Amino acid sequence: MSATHPIQGLVSKWETIFNLPDSITHYYVPEALCDEGSDTIAETLCNWEYRSASISWFMGKVATLTDVELERAVVHEMTHVLLAPIERHVAKRYTEQAEFAVENTARLIMRIYNENVT
Numbered sequence: 001m002s003a004t005h006p007i008q009g010l011v012s013k014w015e016t017i018f019n020l021p022d023s024i025t026h027y028y029v030p031e032a033l034c035d036e037g038s039d040t041i042a043e044t045l046c047n048w049e050y051r052s053a054s055i056s057w058f059m060g061k062v063a064t065l066t067d068v069e070l071e072r073a074v075v076h077e078m079t080h081v082l083l084a085p086i087e088r089h090v091a092k093r094y095t096e097q098a099e100f101a102v103e104n105t106a107r108l109i110m111r112i113y114n115e116n117v118t
């Protein structure tokens with residue numbers, strides 16, 4: 001990956017905005033190592049008890065996103081980190097509802113940011 005890929009700037013920008021005390025490690029998985037045909041943009045793993053998280057970015061899919069879609073994805077994954085302490089306890093049968101709530105929260109954060117900063 002080029003050292004200047006836009007995702008790195010977006011990750012840095014939104015880590016500052018979210019102001020989480022967590023240590024977040026980002027892995028940029030090269031396209032060659034991504035599952036072919038997978039629609040997964042990223043996988044976020046959180047160990048909220050230890051204030052740490054990791055986000056694996058699947059660059060093959062990332063490369064297909066527009067700048068706006070990429071920023072939305074970054075905010076979405078950061079929202080998973082934000083809500084990790086409660087999201088982990090959502091029963092598997094409610095995963096879809098939890099995902100919907102994460103996306104709603106991410107959209108609200110991005111809308112408030114865009115209305116007030118840009």
Ligand SMILES: [Zn+2]
Pocket residue numbers: 076080099102
């Ligand atoms: Zn999600």
